[in-house]
Amino acid sequence: MEIKELTLSELMEGYTSADNGEKYICVFCGKSFEKEMMYQSRGRYVTGKRAMEEHIIDEHGGVFRGLMSLDKQVSGLSEMQREILCGMYEERDNKDLAEDLGITVATVRTHKFNIQRMKREAKILLACLEQIENDEIVSQRKRLEEGTLKSVFPPMRDMDETKPNIGNSLHPFFTQFTLK
Numbered sequence: 001m002e003i004k005e006l007t008l009s010e011l012m013e014g015y016t017s018a019d020n021g022e023k024y025i026c027v028f029c030g031k032s033f034e035k036e037m038m039y040q041s042r043g044r045y046v047t048g049k050r051a052m053e054e055h056i057i058d059e060h061g062g063v064f065r066g067l068m069s070l071d072k073q074v075s076g077l078s079e080m081q082r083e084i085l086c087g088m089y090e091e092r093d094n095k096d097l098a099e100d101l102g103i104t105v106a107t108v109r110t111h112k113f114n115i116q117r118m119k120r121e122a123k124i125l126l127a128c129l130e131q132i133e134n135d136e137i138v139s140q141r142k143r144l145e146e147g148t149l150k151s152v153f154p155p156m157r158d159m160d161e162t163k164p165n166i167g168n169s170l171h172p173f174f175t176q177f178t179l180k
């Protein structure tokens, strides 16, 4: 199972389904549970779904720790970024975390700032790729574009005559949010 083939919600739940939803598969170890079967977990019988949820907690320490245990080659996270994320997960304050990691509070803040920047970049990349790879979105776009091909891609300079279309600018509606 390739992580890039999973949806964000499957990654967030730690499992995916197969065989038309009849089976749940752990994304961290590949263990599977049949939806309609009962399993013994924590000393009693539970459904396949519940067994999977408990498996992820009991075997992988929960989804967050499962994700943290992914190889750096896969997650792209440095050792320090992982330490910072774990600190955030455990709701530790910056001072505490700085002392533990042997860095200054300002450096902890910088790491957190960079993590938020990566989040923004990751979201934009995901949204872009959906426009390219999601068949439903692509065919919906093609339906809407039909017959209007000339106006689909106006030159960038024509999009907003009054101000350059760069940086953080989305529609004015979104200016109430700080896009950072």
Ligand SMILES: [Zn+2]
Residues within 6 Å of the ligand: 026, 027, 028, 029, 030, 031, 055, 056, 059, 060
């Ligand atoms: Zn597992």
